[in-house]
Amino acid sequence: MTETARDRILARLRSAPREEAPRPPEPAIGTAPELSGRIDQLTTRLEAMRAVVRRTTAALWLEALIALLRERGWSTLLYAPETPLGAAIENAWAQDGDGLPALVAYAEPIESFKERLFTVEAAITSTAGAVADTGALILRPDGREPRLMSLVPPVHVAVLQAQSIFATLEDAMRAGGWAADMPTNMVLVSGPSKTADIELTLAFGVHGPKELIVLIVE
Amino acid sequence: MRRPRGRQRTAFPRKDQNPLKPNPVYFFGTCLIESFFPRAGEAAIRLIEREGVPVRFPAGQSCCGQPAYNSGYPDDARAVARQQLRAFPDDEAPIVVPSGSCAGMMKHHYPGLFAGEPDQALAERFAGRVVEWSEFMAARLGVELEDRGAPLKVTWHSSCHAMREMNVIAHSKGLIRQLSRVELVELARERECCGFGGTFAVKHPAISGALVTDKVDDIRATGAERVIAGDCGCLLNITGAIAHRGLPIRGQHLAEFIWERTHGS
Amino acid sequence: MGPEEFDRNVELALADAQLRRNFAFAMGSFIARRQAVFSDAAQTERLRGQGQALKRRVLSRLPELLEELEANCTRNGIQVHWAETPAVANRLVLDIIERHAATRVVKGKSMVSEEMHLNAFLEKHGVEVVETDLGEFIIQLNGETPSHIIVPAIHKNKQQIARIFHEKVPGAPYTEEVEELNAIARATLRRKFAEAGVGISGVNFAVAETGTLCLVENEGNGRMCTTLPPVHIAVMGLEKVVEKLADLPPLLRLLTGSATGQFITTYVNLISSPRRAGEKDGPTEVHLVILDNGRSRIYADPELRQTLQCVRCGTCLNHCPVYTRIGGHAYGFVPGADRQDPQPPGFRTGPGRRPHHGLEPLRRLRGGLPRQDPHHRAAAAPAQRGGVTGGRERRARPRQPPQPNGAAGLGRVAVSQHPPAGQPPAELAAGPHRQRAAPGGAPGALDPLPKGAPFRPHPAAPPGEGDRNQR
Structure with missing residues (x-):
């Protein structure tokens, strides 16, 4: 059997003198701030990254969403029909879709959906939680709620359940058992797409969404 | 005995009788x-001796x-360094160095330079005795300075090695801040x-x-009449650039400055 | 590049007031932002200590972790490839592209691909490569290399960028408005993302435990490159592996805090597999190319090994007074990224040839690179002269063996920066030694101080002279 690049590289690494280095102890888990403190911290951080945060409740979130949509007047809204969020939206639109954006369902593979995807004005997704101390949403896209929803449209509306806001990324990882169950893709999102590549001048929406709007549902 | 004193304190034992002070120290x-x-x-030595510590x-x-x-x-560095190891008696006395750069070399790099060499143990002992001058004055001797000079605005330049390797800038600036009529204006960078x-x-x-052009601009912007430093390499560079531009700013080593302020010369 | 060429570059760079202003402003901003994020000194020290320990741990188990990474990636459906040299890595990438008959590639910022000179290679083989990070896009349009690993076009101001866009992007109007320039890039690149057959990215951390590739970015181009095209190829240096998923939070904090002064980047991508059954988007193939290019040899050297702890945040550049004055291009390679500079700038030997002096001990996961300088320089210096020691102690450092691809090894690269062998370096000839050590350096065998020396403190010991206090 011929020796491969892999074998040679690993052989060189194995033949090198080693220094023992134990795993550092995991930092002690600090006492997480109360939920309201976590919400406040997340809000502060997200707003500092130019995300728009609106706080609402389980009873009122749909009204808040509809108010937002009427206010902003986007003509199309991309949504994931197979999710609970999608079902709630379909239901609301069925009751009174007047003055609301036309719904566009992400219901087929990207290969046939690409053209349409690039023309929608806004998208709404759920979130798998958030991290308060750095300020970031946790997105865990899947077959029902695909990855590009939160990336391609110019506006991303994210619905976040307040009780899924963790104090730190470490907490979120531990509580969610991430290491045992990594999906195809996860992404932490802390604001709208941005760049400072021209004279360090901050500009938004260079590739991804120009706006990130977070509805925190308490 | 020639011992100019800034002030005499009767509540404490005479400085030269303090048993905690090293006796003697070596000077590099x-x-x-x-x-x-x-x-x-000369100033660095006199200031140590004024505290009652003999200097060799x-x-x-x-x-x-x-x-x-x-x-x-x-290899060349080791040969030169070995000369220093031999020149200084192998005892416990501190080796005081009026430069963060040279002190850093001797304190932090001699052990590695002699690792695996016959002089390794000697180099490690030597390195352990090296102390930068301002740290020695402030931390080991606890000098108290009485300013006898006219009001003066100065700025301070931290050498890279004194700041990052020897970590002695707090001591250096602390000595300047003891001088009651000296205003210390920090550099922006x-x-x-x-x-x-x-x-x-x-x-x-x-x-x-x-x-150095940018450094001199920074010094100039403080409005200081003098720039004080603890490393003569930096001073040589900075004062050269100042002279080149014909600016009315003097550069001085910290020891010379303190001697001048406290001795009245 | 020889010393003369470097000196010419320096002269040009120093004469370019615009360049100096750009760099002074940009690097000053980075330093200030970083300080703001790491304002709690004690907490920062703890974080750095943790990061350092994690990276040390990785180095202590590097071959095992790479195998674990490979096994878990493979289990997840990511195809893993190994390359000893950039030439092999480039060929692997091209083979994948050709297998899919792709002619267009979109690429996220990847310093290891700069090290590989991947773009030039692919373009030579008829593949259109589009850099999609805005800074990389700008310099690619203008046929340049990055001048900074985090902000590649930092040497350009908006007027210069306006001209580049107007001249190189079909239909682009001349505008100096940063918002409008960004909009031009967005419109141009969106089409490229949608049409590309392959997306190429780098990797910031590869998690052995889960077979996960972690990429940080602010623009979203990384997400585009790794989600839209049907094939994603990630390239990484073999030092990017980390042990556990739980190691990411502190390392991410250190990286983003140091690189851009952010608590976290806009996007942190965690990619663990190609598109799975039932999923509607994402690439159907994900490849990981693991590049050695001398790293395994660096690993074998206990002194150099810690350079593999570098996370390439670029803070060393921001704080380097030399880099800040002359910019990245004067070096003739991309500091922190280039083929002959597979490690952070401190790796490239030769005083002044790379950012070093006055380096803040800020980033580096407390790796202590400056402490290694003498080591690098010794490896780079011409053969030790016999002058001082009469050759008795001659012990030239072992040279690094030539790299497998024939790229210059450590020694060869840097020797060209020094005077020809046999000619003493200027600093020793002109050095302030007032005397040379006698062979053997025995006590008492030394010359006395020269007469007339301006500073002649008393020699030690002799009665009446040795101790000033006795005067």
């Missing part, structure tokens, strides 16, 4: 003090070896190199020149 003169700033060396200057000392070491010539960098200034004069 450094090349640049030897060649360009002899008064700084071993003959045969020369360079710490840093130029060769930093240029990638460890204190943490930045003046452009000397030892052999760097020789090898890359254009970059070095750009750095």
Whole structure:
């Protein structure tokens, strides 16, 4: 059997003198701030990254969403029909879709959906939680709620359940058992797409969404 | 005995009787003090002795070896360094160095330079005894300074090695702040190199020149009449650039400055 | 590049007032932002200590972790490839592209691909490569290389960028408005993302435990490159592996805090597999190319090994007074990224040839790179001269063996920066030594101080002279 690049590289690494280095102890888990403190911290951080945060409740979130949509007047809204969020939206639109954006369902593979995807004005997704101390949403896209929803449209509306806001990324990882169950893709999102590549001048929406709007549902 | 004193305190034992003080100490003169700033060396010694600590200057000392070491010539550096190991008696007395750069070389790099060599143990003992001058004055001797000079505005330049390797800037500035009629104005970009960098200034004069130009601009912006530093390499570079531009700013080693302020000369 | 060429570059760079202003402003901003994020000194020290320990741990188990990474990636459906040299890595990438008959590639910023000179290679083989990070896009349009690993076009101001866009992007109007320039890039690149057959990215951390590739970015181009095209190829240096998923939070904090002064980047991508059954988007193939290019040899050297702890945040550049004055291009390679500079700038030997002096001990996961300088320089210096020691102690450092691809090894690269062998370096000839060590350096065998030396403190010991207090 011929020796491969892999074998040679690993052989060189194995033949090198080693220094023992134990795993550092995991930092002690600090006492997480109360939920309201976590919400406040997340809000502060997200707003500092130019995300728009609106706080609402389980009873009122749909009204808040509809108010937002009427206010902003986007003509199309991309949504994931197979999710609970999608079902709630379909239901609301069925009751009174007047003055609301036309719904566009992400219901087929990207290969046939690409053209349409690039023309929608806004998208709404759920979130798998958030991290308060750095300020970031946790997105865990899947077959029902695909990855590009939160990336391609110019506006991303994210619905976040307040009780899924963790104090730190470490907490979120531990509580969610991430290491045992990594999906195809996860992404932490802390604001709208941005760049400072021209004279360090901050500009938004260079590739991804120009706006990130977070509805925190308490 | 010649012992100019800033003030006499009767509540405490005479400084020269304090059993906690080292006796004696050795002094490493450094090349640049030897060649360009002899008064700084004399002042540094006098200020230690004024505290009642005898100073010995071993003959045969020369360079710490840093130029060769930093240029990638460890064998040459080792030969020069070994000369210092031999020149200083192998005892417990501190080796005081009026330069963060040379002190850093001897304290932090000698052990590695002699690792695996017959002189390794000696180099480690030697390194353990090295102390930068301002730290020695402030932390080991606990000097108290009485300012006898006229009001004066100065700024302070931190050498890279004194700041990052020896970590003695707090001691250096602490000594200046003891001088009641001296106003210390900090540089805006204190943490930045003046452009000397030892052999760097020789090898890359254009970059070095750009750095020192900015450093002098910074010094000038403080409105200080004098720039004080603890390393004569930086001083040589900075005062040269100041002179070149014809600016009315003086550069001085910390020891010379303190001697002048407290002795009245 | 020889020393003369470097000196010419320096002269040009120093004469370019615009360039100096750009760099002074940009690097000053980075330093200030970083300080703001790491304002709690004690907490920062703890974080750095943790990061350092994690990276040390990785180095202590590097071959095992790479195998674990490979096994878990493979289990997840990511195809893993190994390359000893950039030439092999480039060929692997091209083979994948050709297998899919792709002619267009979109690429996220990847310093290891700069090290590989991947773009030039692919373009030579008829593949259109579009850099999609805005800074990389700008310099690619203008046929340049990055001048900074985090902000590649930092040497350009908006007027210069306006001209580049107007001249190189079909239909682009001349505008100096940063918002409008960004909009031009967005419109141009969106089409490229949608049409590309392959997306190429780098990797910031590869998690052995889960077979996960972690990429940080602010623009979203990384997400585009790794989600839209049907094939994703990630390239990484073999030092990017980390042990556990739980190691990411502190390392991410250190990286983003140091690189851009952010608590976290806009996007942190965690990619663990190609598109799975039932999923509607994402690439159907994900490849990981693991590049050695001398790293395994660096690993074998106990002194150099810690350079593999570098996370390439670029803070060393921001704080380097030399780099800040002359910019990245004067070096003739991309500091922190280039083929002959597979490690952070401190790796490239030769005083002044790379950012070093006055380096703040800020980033580096407390790796202590400056402490290694003498080591690098010794490896780079011409053969030790016999002058001082009469050759008795001659012990030239072992040279690094030539790299497998024939790229210059450590020694060869840097020797060209020094005077020809046999000629003493200037600093020693002109050095302030007032005397040379006698062979053997025995006590008492030393010359006395020269007469007339301006500073002649009393020698030690002799009665009446040795102790000033007795005067």
